[in-house]
Amino acid sequence: MAETPTRSAARSAGEAAPARARRSRGPRTPRPGPGLPQPPDTAGAEAPDTAVPAAPDTAGTLVGFYRQMLLVRRFEERAARAYTEAKIGGYCHLNLGEEATVVGLMAALRPTDYLFTNYREHGYALAKGIGADRVMAELYGRSTGVSKGWGGSMHLFDAEARLLGGYGIVGGQVPLAAGAALAVSYKGGDDVVMCQMGDGTTAIGGFHEALNIAALWDLPAVFVVVNNGLGMGTAVERSAAEPELWKRGAAYRMASARVDGTDVVAVRDAARLAVERARSESRPYLLEAVSPRLKGHSVVDPARYRSKEEKDALKDADPVARTARRLADAGILSPEDRDRIDAEVTAEVEAAAAFADASPQPDVSTLFDYTYATPVAGEQRRLPADPVFRS
Amino acid sequence: MTEILMPRLSDTMEEGVVSSWQKRPGDEVRAGDVLCDIETDKAVMEYEAYEDGVLDRILVAEGETAAIGAPIAVIAPAGGVPAPDPAPAPARAPVPEPESEPESAPLAVRRPDGARPPSSPLARRLARDHGVDLAALTGSGPGGRIVRADIEAAIRAEASAVPAAPEPVRTRAQDDPDVEAVPLNRFRKVAARRLTESKRDAPHFYLNREVDAGALAAFRATLNEVLAPARVSVNDLVVKAVATALREHPEVNVSYTEDALLFHGRVHVGVAVAVPDGLVVPVVRDADRKSVSRIGAETRELAVRAREGRLGAQDMSGGTFSVSNLGMFGVGSFSAVINPPEAAILAVGAVRDEPVVRDGRVVPGKRMAVTLSVDHRACDGATAAKFLARLAELLENPLLIVA
Ligand SMILES: Cc1ncc(C[n+]2csc(CCOP(=O)(O)OP(=O)(O)O)c2C)c(N)n1
Numbered sequence: 001m002a003e004t005p006t007r008s009a010a011r012s013a014g015e016a017a018p019a020r021a022r023r024s025r026g027p028r029t030p031r032p033g034p035g036l037p038q039p040p041d042t043a044g045a046e047a048p049d050t051a052v053p054a055a056p057d058t059a060g061t062l063v064g065f066y067r068q069m070l071l072v073r074r075f076e077e078r079a080a081r082a083y084t085e086a087k088i089g090g091y092c093h094l095n096l097g098e099e100a101t102v103v104g105l106m107a108a109l110r111p112t113d114y115l116f117t118n119y120r121e122h123g124y125a126l127a128k129g130i131g132a133d134r135v136m137a138e139l140y141g142r143s144t145g146v147s148k149g150w151g152g153s154m155h156l157f158d159a160e161a162r163l164l165g166g167y168g169i170v171g172g173q174v175p176l177a178a179g180a181a182l183a184v185s186y187k188g189g190d191d192v193v194m195c196q197m198g199d200g201t202t203a204i205g206g207f208h209e210a211l212n213i214a215a216l217w218d219l220p221a222v223f224v225v226v227n228n229g230l231g232m233g234t235a236v237e238r239s240a241a242e243p244e245l246w247k248r249g250a251a252y253r254m255a256s257a258r259v260d261g262t263d264v265v266a267v268r269d270a271a272r273l274a275v276e277r278a279r280s281e282s283r284p285y286l287l288e289a290v291s292p293r294l295k296g297h298s299v300v301d302p303a304r305y306r307s308k309e310e311k312d313a314l315k316d317a318d319p320v321a322r323t324a325r326r327l328a329d330a331g332i333l334s335p336e337d338r339d340r341i342d343a344e345v346t347a348e349v350e351a352a353a354a355f356a357d358a359s360p361q362p363d364v365s366t367l368f369d370y371t372y373a374t375p376v377a378g379e380q381r382r383l384p385a386d387p388v389f390r391s
Numbered sequence: 392m393t394e395i396l397m398p399r400l401s402d403t404m405e406e407g408v409v410s411s412w413q414k415r416p417g418d419e420v421r422a423g424d425v426l427c428d429i430e431t432d433k434a435v436m437e438y439e440a441y442e443d444g445v446l447d448r449i450l451v452a453e454g455e456t457a458a459i460g461a462p463i464a465v466i467a468p469a470g471g472v473p474a475p476d477p478a479p480a481p482a483r484a485p486v487p488e489p490e491s492e493p494e495s496a497p498l499a500v501r502r503p504d505g506a507r508p509p510s511s512p513l514a515r516r517l518a519r520d521h522g523v524d525l526a527a528l529t530g531s532g533p534g535g536r537i538v539r540a541d542i543e544a545a546i547r548a549e550a551s552a553v554p555a556a557p558e559p560v561r562t563r564a565q566d567d568p569d570v571e572a573v574p575l576n577r578f579r580k581v582a583a584r585r586l587t588e589s590k591r592d593a594p595h596f597y598l599n600r601e602v603d604a605g606a607l608a609a610f611r612a613t614l615n616e617v618l619a620p621a622r623v624s625v626n627d628l629v630v631k632a633v634a635t636a637l638r639e640h641p642e643v644n645v646s647y648t649e650d651a652l653l654f655h656g657r658v659h660v661g662v663a664v665a666v667p668d669g670l671v672v673p674v675v676r677d678a679d680r681k682s683v684s685r686i687g688a689e690t691r692e693l694a695v696r697a698r699e700g701r702l703g704a705q706d707m708s709g710g711t712f713s714v715s716n717l718g719m720f721g722v723g724s725f726s727a728v729i730n731p732p733e734a735a736i737l738a739v740g741a742v743r744d745e746p747v748v749r750d751g752r753v754v755p756g757k758r759m760a761v762t763l764s765v766d767h768r769a770c771d772g773a774t775a776a777k778f779l780a781r782l783a784e785l786l787e788n789p790l791l792i793v794a
Pocket residue numbers: 118120168169170171197198199200201202228230231232297
């Protein structure tokens with residue numbers, strides 16, 4: 001039987017793998033060829049941090065995480081309320097219940113790393129350092145918003161913060177993130193691209209295409225699946241033949257792990273391992289964070305598919321309350337501090353809502369100004385009621 | 392004092408109905424507590440409080456409608472001074488100020504002559520369900536809006552107006568204090584329509600057969616030993632046997648239409664499930680290709696969801712044959728009404744201990760009666776009898792069911 005060439009052999013034989021142009025990122029261990037099973041780097045709920053010897057977290061860091069989580073919580077609650085007050089229109093998906101995942105993931109990134117997300121991204125924008133006022137203004141559709149009021153809840157975009165978008169098409173962000181990682185690879189530097197998505201997204205074709213190419217071309221991308229147990233109303237077990245989603249990495253020989261998404265430090269550690277591997281070795285990674293979604297799929301979903309018991313159980317799983325309890329038990333967070341932080345972030349969120357409310361609506365003449373970054377031939381700039389064909 | 396306003400809970404909602412209050416005046420309220428359920432044009436949503444306090448007054452009573460942004464209740468600060476004027480909660484919603492009408496309300500609100508009067512979404516639905524003509528009503532709600540109470544009054548009025556001639560002895564719930572009129576629920580309405588249609592349009596004929604169920608009962612016991620803690624029921628075995636027999640007898644897996652007989656390429660077996668307020672028939676898809684334990688697991692899951700009212704339309708549609716089993720209630724035999732557009736239904740009775748004659752001797756044995764109801768337009772007696780014979784053979788030799 002003829003020997004199958006290993007992938008690296010095939011590549012050195014002259015296959016034009018685009019990532020070859022990449023700057024080298026330090027030492028790499030040769031990967032085994034086909035036939036040698038590669039054990040997953042980590043398994044189960046913990047991701048032992050071998051790559052980065054982490055210094056123990058200071059109380060300040062931990063309380064800072066809590067503060068960010070609470071900011072996301074209060075922001076989302078305020079957004080839900082603004083929706084009922086008809087200040088926010090269109091779709092609106094909240095990160096309620098996913099705060100530890102959001103904050104833990106963002107804590108593992110450098111400000112210069114890139115982020116792609118799905119439509120459930122308000123918290124990510126906040127934790128990536130974008131002001132609550134600009135995020136809220138975007139939800140209100142005001143010109144002071146992150147996307148100048150033209151994006152709305154699902155399409156937060158801020159090149160400066162390197163948030164390259166929330167995406168409303170399930171899975172739409174995944175191939176784009178692989179593309180961005182390819183660009184990083186080409187240009188050089190040691191930026192990393194993180195791509196967040198939901199559990200339901202792992203059944204989308206683009207997910208598999210993107211992970212495959214990222215592994216083939218050694219792209220510095222970290223794919224993060226936030227497993228909140230549901231794609232709209234469909235349970236993971238009903239949509240995924242392998243409901244342990246992190247195992248999908250094995251199909252691409254991609255290192256992968258699952259982490260408890262309600263534990264902000266565990267998420268940060270697992271993400272840091274993934275991010276730093278992508279940074280130093282230019283290898284992609286698949287991380288699954290298991291974290292509940294406390295409310296319906298979006299603000300208009302009564303979530304009747306959940307029983308009363310399920311809803312009650314969710315309250316116990318609330319990561320914000322859990323984190324507060326843990327910090328209190330560790331003697332790091334006094335009840336006074338907790339109340340003070342709550343008052344501060346609540347005030348910040350209220351100010352953001354007031355800012356948004358006072359901001360102007362975007363002018364219709366600017367509708368197409370941000371559609372494309374570069375000129376595109378044949379671009380249609382048709383407003384509603386404009387004729388389809390101009391004579 | 393904080394006013395609680397009618398929330399907008401969907402992009403297309405203009406007004407909502409308070410379908411129930413979860414808190415009563417005087418109740419303590421904490422941020423995040425459910426205050427009430429609001430019925431929108433799309434769904435019933437829970438509405439939570441944003442602040443702590445005490446529910447001081449309810450302004451919109453259950454069943455009443457309010458426009459988005461209209462006050463529906465008042466919350467007083469927790470432990471604060473009692474409201475200066477502790478007005479008792481009005482039994483009915485006071486008429487809100489005219490300016491609280493939705494600005495974008497449909498033209499009907501202004502009601503030019505002949506136009507449809509304003510009405511709440513709930514009222515419209517009730518009217519549709521009961522065939523009440525909205526245009527004929529005068530609304531008692533704010534601004535002449537037709538509300539639930541108006542529709543209910545119209546339904547009652549119509550009921551008592553119908554002449555009692557055809558059934559002389561029947562009394563109206565209206566006048567007879569011993570009779571309670573319970574409005575038909577969704578299931579009963581759909582079932583009533585479809586079953587009437589079935590009995591009226593499909594000429595039913597019935598084939599009875601007694602099956603020797605000794606081997607079946609023993610087989611089930613063995614299966615349950617090896618599968619424990621999972622369990623299969625006699626009905627799961629029957630469903631699988633039916634599916635297998637249908638696969639072999641495609642002429643029974645059919646639907647009659649005016650133009651053609653439709654032969655179904657797949658075998659989807661509906662299983663009748665009693666729910667507290669009616670009957671539903673969730674469908675086990677491709678039952679011929681599933682194992683008995685899988686059929687059992689699916690049936691139980693569907694039954695649980697049926698009882699919790701969580702079955703979707705897709706769970707109950709597409710069946711090509713149904714099975715109805717009343718054996719667990721001790722029913723010996725019965726015949727069932729075909730579930731259209733299917734061509735047949737199997738009614739399954741209890742497994743009974745009976746004396747049976749085996750090799751010329753009377754010995755203790757087990758029997759089960761099955762009755763096949765068949766749509767004669769789709770299928771003839773001999774065809775159905777052959778199917779039933781094969782089914783009996785499978786049930787009497789249960790290894791064939793799983794073979
Ligand atoms: C391609 C595509 N299909 C379907 C939808 C409708 N849709 C919107 S969100 C969603 C569920 C996605 O679930 P998941 O990936 O788990 O993300 P989550 O909402 O839980 O964050 C679906 C099916 C869509 N937006 N795009």
